[in-house]
Amino acid sequence: MSKVWLRAEDARLEDLLQVLKEQTDAADYPYAERIEQQVPLYDATRIREEDPRQVQTELAKALSEGPGIVVLKGAFGNEVVDATTAEFNRMIVDQREAGTAAGDHFAKPGANDRVWNALEKLAIRAPEVFAAYYANDLLALVANAWxxxxxxxxxxxxxxxxxxxxxxxxxxxxxxxxxxxxxxLYPAHVHRLSSVLTLQGAVAHCDMPVETGPTLYLPHSHKYELGYLAWRRPEFGEHFVANHVQLPLEKGDAVFFNPALFHAAGSNHSESIRRMANLLQISSAFGRAMESVDRVRMAVTLYPVLRELGQDGAFGLDNVIAACAEGYAFPTNLDRDQPIGGLAPQTQADLVRQALDEDWPDDSLQQALDEHAVRRRTDDI
Known part of the structure; x- marks a missing residue:
């Protein structure tokens, strides 16, 4: 019978070691180019040519039943990565000059440069760069898969x-x-649920040989049920340090992993490489994201760019809309925001798509999104 409540004192390294005995079998991942240190590595060019649903099935299996991590080699092109890196570097300079340099979770103060809410900041500063970057089809593929x-x-x-x-x-x-x-305080089934509410990812914005400290992972560790209560215990940390894997990455590679996987960014032992990654936290529509994001502001800023780029049928328009606009209808005020003609009211993403389909003027989208926000308020009660 499954436990309903988990206790930190019940976490035993021996139980984790039993979980870690499972090995990644290449036969289970036919779309992967190879298995390296337990991790399936996929060639972006190849999987773009395969049946997307079959690829998604394999990725979901790897993230759940498998090692909990996948690497997509060459997922982002160098040109778009370099343009985005330039914007990120400007953000870091601006933070330093303003005296607002940010710290990092789980690392000593001053070790890293961190830009919080880089998603919105990039959209506002450089909407053309944002659109090119977040049109990425493989980012959308794996996010939908998980x-x-x-x-x-x-x-x-x-x-x-x-x-x-x-x-x-x-x-x-x-x-x-x-x-x-x-x-x-959370029952065991919530511990199991937590890992399927978020997908963690990182895009390499420079080449990352091992000496630069690319992220350390412990494949299969996400399957240890008491892991959220165990990772702070010294014996678990010692095992991680002694047994983790560390994969070198090239600029444009993307890593996606189950958030329950034991992991840690590595130390940079290089002499001159500033190891930069764009960390992607992708949240389920049914969960809560960690950061507050002004998605109306993002959508309005990006809209003129999307109107122009939307003429190119090959451009990943829906992927950019998913990256900037709210795609879930709830919570809302159902007295005013009624689901006419369906089970759910229009979302921000629906309005952006409608505006593009009907070629609305820029100010019309702003007005529609403002009215949408008013309908969702409860100040009429």
Missing amino acids: LGPAYQLTSQVNVVNPGGEGQTVHRDYHLGFQSNEVAA
């Missing part, structure tokens, strides 16, 4: 400078950001 539609993107830029120390082992949002005392 979370389904109406997912919500957030992004944080993380730079570990030469000599900068990395992170300690941890699990990620949601329960990974709670103390053991708080996490233990």
